[in-house]
Structure formats: C-alpha cells, structure tokens
Amino acid sequence: MRLMLGWRLTPRQPSPRPSPTGRGRKRRADRHVCEPGNPSSRLLLRGGLGSLLLGMILLLAGPGGAMAGGQGPAQPLPAGRYVRQAAGVVGQGFDVRDLHDTTAGPALFGTLFREYGGVEGLGDPISRAFLGRDGCAYQVFQRVVLQACPGQGTRLANTFELLTAAGMDPWLLVVHDIPAPREGNAVAFDDAIAERIAWLRDPAIRAVFFRAPEGVTGPWSVLDAINYYGLPTSQPRHRGPFIVQRFQRQTLQRWLVDHPTGLFPAETIVPVLGGELLRETGLIGGHIVQPHAPGQSAGAPLPVAAGFPPVPGEPLPHPPIAVPTPEPAAQPALPAAE
Numbered sequence: 001m002r003l004m005l006g007w008r009l010t011p012r013q014p015s016p017r018p019s020p021t022g023r024g025r026k027r028r029a030d031r032h033v034c035e036p037g038n039p040s041s042r043l044l045l046r047g048g049l050g051s052l053l054l055g056m057i058l059l060l061a062g063p064g065g066a067m068a069g070g071q072g073p074a075q076p077l078p079a080g081r082y083v084r085q086a087a088g089v090v091g092q093g094f095d096v097r098d099l100h101d102t103t104a105g106p107a108l109f110g111t112l113f114r115e116y117g118g119v120e121g122l123g124d125p126i127s128r129a130f131l132g133r134d135g136c137a138y139q140v141f142q143r144v145v146l147q148a149c150p151g152q153g154t155r156l157a158n159t160f161e162l163l164t165a166a167g168m169d170p171w172l173l174v175v176h177d178i179p180a181p182r183e184g185n186a187v188a189f190d191d192a193i194a195e196r197i198a199w200l201r202d203p204a205i206r207a208v209f210f211r212a213p214e215g216v217t218g219p220w221s222v223l224d225a226i227n228y229y230g231l232p233t234s235q236p237r238h239r240g241p242f243i244v245q246r247f248q249r250q251t252l253q254r255w256l257v258d259h260p261t262g263l264f265p266a267e268t269i270v271p272v273l274g275g276e277l278l279r280e281t282g283l284i285g286g287h288i289v290q291p292h293a294p295g296q297s298a299g300a301p302l303p304v305a306a307g308f309p310p311v312p313g314e315p316l317p318h319p320p321i322a323v324p325t326p327e328p329a330a331q332p333a334l335p336a337a338e
Contacts (some may be wrong), residue, residue, distance in 0.1 A: 074118065075294055080110030081118070082294040083125050092291035094125035095298070099137065099148075102129075102302060107137040107148035112155075116228070117215020122146075126275055128297060130288045132308045140275045140284055144249065156227065156249050159274040166310040168281055176272065177244055178251050181233035196231035197222075204254050205236060205245050208269045242270070250274060283310055285318030 075082040080097030099107040109129060116122050123142025132138055136149040138157065147157035163172060164181065172178040186192040200206040209229055212220035230248020237244055242253040253270040264270065278284050288303050307317030 077110075077295055078298075081113065083119065092293060094128060094139075094291060095295065096125050096139065097129070097297065099129060099302070102137045102148070103131065104135055104137040104148050105150050106154070107139075107146075108154040109139045109146050109148075112146055113141075115216075117213060120215030121213050123273060123275065126279060127284055127288045128290075128292070129302055130308075131302045131304045133304070133306055134309055137302060138305075138308070140278055140289075142273045142275050143271065145275055145278070156230075158230070158248060159278065160233070160246065160248065160251075162283060162309050163277060163281065165312050166281065166283055166316060167312065168277075171281070172277075176277075177239035177242075178272065179234040179237045179239075179244065179246055181246060182235075193226070193231065196233075199232040199235045199245075202236040202243050202245060202254060204267065204269060205243070205252050208252060209247075282316040282318035283308060 075084075077095060077097055079100075080095060082093055082095050084093035096110050096113045098110040107129065113122060122144050125139060125141050127138075127140040129137060129139040134149070136147050136157075138148075139146050145157040145159050145162075146154060148154040160181070163169070169180045173180060184192060184195050186195040200209060209225050210220075210222065212218075212224070213228065229250045229252075232245060232247050234246040241257045242255045244251060244253045251272045251274070253272065255264065255266055255268050255270060258265050259268075279289060284305065286305075288305055305317070307314070310316070
C-alpha cells in the first residue's frame with residue numbers, strides 16, 4: 001500500500017492568532033491533500049517514502065567547497081529584505097518579500113526567511129520569486145526552496161523529491177556522495193515518523209537534527225526539526241571522508257577528517273546546499289536567476305518557470321551537465337546505536 005501525504009508539521013511557537021506561514025498554529029501534524037503530479041509537496045510513505053529534501057550550507061562539489069552567505073549586509077524593504085551576497089553581480093541581488101497577491105495566494109517568503117534566521121538559516125537567495133507550472137509560487141535559496149501553494153500556506157518545498165523527479169539521484173551519488181532515498185515499512189503517518197527518526201543512528205548528526213539551527217531563537221521542538229530538515233530518507237552512510245545522511249529537506253555530512261583546504265576540522269557537521277544543486281543541475285535558470293536592483297520586484301508580475309517543478313522523463317529546462325547512470329557499489333549503513 002502506498003500512502004501519499006502532503007505535509008506541513010507544526011509551528012515553532014504556538015500562538016492564539018493563526019499564522020499564514022503555518023508556524024503560529026496549534027501544534028499538530030497537518031495532512032495536506034496534494035495536487036496530483038506535484039512532487040514538490042508530497043510525502044510518500046510505504047512503497048516509496050520518496051526522495052525529498054535538501055537545503056543547506058556548503059556545496060562540496062570538490063575539495064574547495066564554498067560557505068553560504070555572510071558577505072554583505074541585507075537592505076530593508078517593505079515586508080522583506082534585499083540581499084546582495086549570492087548574486088554574483090556587484091551591487092545587485094534579490095528581493096525577499098512577502099507577496100500577498102500572487103495567483104498561488106499569499107507567499108510570505110520574507111516572513112519565513114526571517115523566522116528561520118535569514119541568511120544563517122536558509123542561505124542567500126539565488127532566484128527571484130516565481131511561479132511554477134503547478135500553480136505554486138517559489139523562491140530558491142542556497143540551502144532550501146520556499147514554496148506557497150493555493151490553500152497550503154508558505155513552507156519549505158521538497159527539494160530532493162524535485163531532484164529525484166528530474167532523474168538526478170545517480171548524479172547526486174557519483175558527484176556529491178549523497179545516497180539515494182530508501183523505502184520504509186510504515187504505513188500510518190505517525191508510524192512513519194517513528195521509523196524514520198530511528199534512522200538517526202549517528203550521534204553527532206542526531207544532535208544537530210534536534211538542535212535549533214544558527215540564527216533561530218526561541219524554543220525548538222522535534223516537529224520543528226522535521227519541518228526544517230524533513231525526516232531521514234536514508235540511514236547514515238560512510239562515503240570517503242565523511243558520514244552522510246539524506247533527509248527530506250536537507251542532507252548532512254559529518255566529516256571524519258579535517259577538510260583538505262582547512263575550511264573546517266574533523267567532526268564538523270556540514271549541510272549541503274540544496275538550492276545550489278537545483279541551479280547546478282539546470283532545474284532553475286534563465287531570467288529567474290538573474291539578480292536585480294533593490295525593490296525592483298515590487299509591482300512586477302512574477303515570472304513563470306514553464307519547466308518547474310520537473311516531471312519524470314522530461315529533459316532538464318536548463319541542462320548544464322551530463323547525468324551519469326552508474327552501478328555504484330553498495331555502502332553499508334552504520335550499525336544501530338546501542
């Protein structure tokens with residue numbers, strides 16, 4: 001049996017007033033019914049708790065790596081910020097604003113950016129806000145993708161399910177040592193949560209998962225962690241110089257040795273930049289990744305990305321890479337924690 005659940009788990013801090021982003025509502029597991037064919041907002045449990053998410057702080061494409069964010073100040077805007085750091089064009093960047101009148105409904109990207117610690121929590125923006133062909137609004141950051149779908153509020157999208165739909169799992173394994181997602185045995189929603197949490201077998205990765213990320217203040221619960229990272233979709237795997245574990249919305253690496261260029265010492269937990277993976281693989285590109293002057297997005301209609309989110313079997317909209325189809329050797333999972 002396959003159980004398909006769209007989901008937004010709980011708010012970080014309960015509030016008597018509803019929050020359009022979903023983080024101020026009463027603590028509960030919200031089982032959204034998702035649009036068929038929208039891989040960016042569903043959770044597959046038994047029979048394929050699919051691939052799902054990534055969002056992150058370092059993209060280790062090679063020995064050098066690159067830290068996310070932190071290169072310049074953000075500029076205040078009405079209902080948001082303008083961030084220059086990741087645009088690659090001197091003096092230009094991307095607006096991160098609350099958008100109240102999109103065809104997808106309110107897209108409170110500025111609010112969620114602030115609630116998750118800004119650049120420290122989500123990375124720099126690397127795209128404009130845009131509309132996908134599924135009717136949802138999106139904005140891509142270095143670590144994650146924010147998404148607002150009709151009637152579902154604003155939340156983190158399932159970045160890794162997007163990569164799986166685009167056929168990128170073999171490439172992720174060969175180029176970035178990110179394991180493919182595996183199926184679980186649970187059928188019920190609560191059982192699936194318990195099963196996946198039990199996959200947190202690496203003590204250091206487990207500790208980071210349950211700790212509030214940098215830039216986030218206030219209480220941090222298990223459900224907050226699931227909202228931010230997603231549930232594990234692989235067990236910890238030993239891949240060369242690190243232990244890696246894939247989650248629905250992020251992938252974490254625990255380095256076993258010092259980084260070869262001195263970026264960090266052994267035992268550092270390094271999240272991978274999921275949004276950058278979308279750009280690297282060609283899932284986003286063109287006008288939506290072109291930086292702009294401060295406030296330029298105000299009053300302008302959202303651009304439409306006709307090839308986003310991806311559909312299995314379709315070519316990439318901006319193909320910059322050749323995707324290998326390897327037959328990798330199986331990597332053993334770590335033994336269960338005592």
